[in-house]
Amino acid sequence: MPALILDGTKIAQDIRSEVAAEVKTMAAAGVRPGLAVVLVGHNPASEIYVRGKVKACEEVGVYSEKLTPPETATTAELLALVEDLNRRDDIDGILVQLPLPAQVDAKKVLMAVDPAKDVDGFHPVNVGFLSTQRPGLVPCTPAGVFEILKRSNIPIAGREAVVVGRSDIVGKPAAMLLLNANATVTVCHSKTHDLPGVCRRADILVAAIGRSGMITRDFVKPGATVIDVGMNTITDPAEFQRFFAGNAKREEAFRKKGSTLIGDVHPEVAAIAGALTPVPGGVGPLTIAMLMFNTVKAAKMRRGNRVPELSRV
Ligand code: NDP
Secondary structure: OOOEEOOHHHHHHHHHHHHHHHHHHHHHOOOOOEEEEEOOOOOHHHHHHHHHHHHHHHHHOOEEEEEOOOOOOOHHHHHHHHHHHHHOOOOOEEEEOOOOOOOOOHHHHHHHOOHHHOOOOOOHHHHHHHHOOOOOOOOHHHHHHHHHHHHOOOOOOOOEEEEEOOOOOOHHHHHHHHHHOOOEEEEEOOOOOOHHHHHOOOOEEEEOOOOOOOEOHHHOOOOOEEEEOOOEEEOOHHHHHHHHOOOHHHHHHHHHHOOEEEOOEOHHHHHOOOEEOOOOOOOHHHHHHHHHHHHHHHHHHHOOOOOOOOOOO
16 A cells, blocks of 8 residues: 655644744734844845745744845854844844855854744754753754654654654754654664664654665665655756656656755655655645744743643654
């Protein structure tokens, strides 16, 4: 039986609706959550991401402000800007869009963000809160992975979870969320021996690697839930054929656009997994939805209110 496809677009929309309702309730109490997005220079990909984030704010009723220092901005200038945002009461979330220009000490700038406003969840204080199971702000993409599992009623407690990838942004926090939810967690990386064998132990397999279609059916236990975080672009027709030959819809889109998005999981895994997130339309849409969620969560936490009900993390 082919895998159940876990519809991230639908889940993200549900979360956005819940956040919008929460924002309405807060408005009645005279509070409007606010998100500041700092976009340095003119990186085209970053501009697209930031546009998406600002649009999502408009949709759910969150106040947003885009700050656009020039490409030549110095570390000191960005620190001053972050300090100013830290002090402002109308700003609950601060997001510094990465990458920053080479002359900027990115770590220093990210460390300067008030942990209470760190809606990306990258600050070591929030990393510490997550690993010690205290309320805090959890990185958006792994929080999205977790929401997909919970909302799809995939059992986690007592199950074997394998996370491939150990980045601070995705792999490690995803592993921590699964561990906190009582899974038995294995984290793999480029030095792991017998990766397919380790992955085959998984009831829940999370792929956050950044390698097109690397997870083939040999990595997957029949019936496992497979969460594909990867977002890779294919432009080479031969590579496209290797993954998508015979997929008429994809072929037409590839012909028109000259590229297609593929995850870290090979399409053949759909024939063996129990449940699978597609790319696109799986984890991707959750990232911005969880950013909206985090902004509202930060607004409430800063005011000492109960955090929104939907937070299970
Ligand atoms: P990183 O490059 O930071 O981390 C990749 C991880 O994969 C590393 O831990 C690396 O191991 C491991 N890895 C690389 N090659 C292999 C291999 N051959 N075998 C086993 N492990 C390997 O990537 P990110 O975590 O930032 O992102 C991962 C993927 O998720 C990317 O495709 C990215 O585009 C996507 N992504 C998607 C988001 C979304 O919104 N859906 C958001 C963020 C990321 P090692 O540590 O040993 O080098």
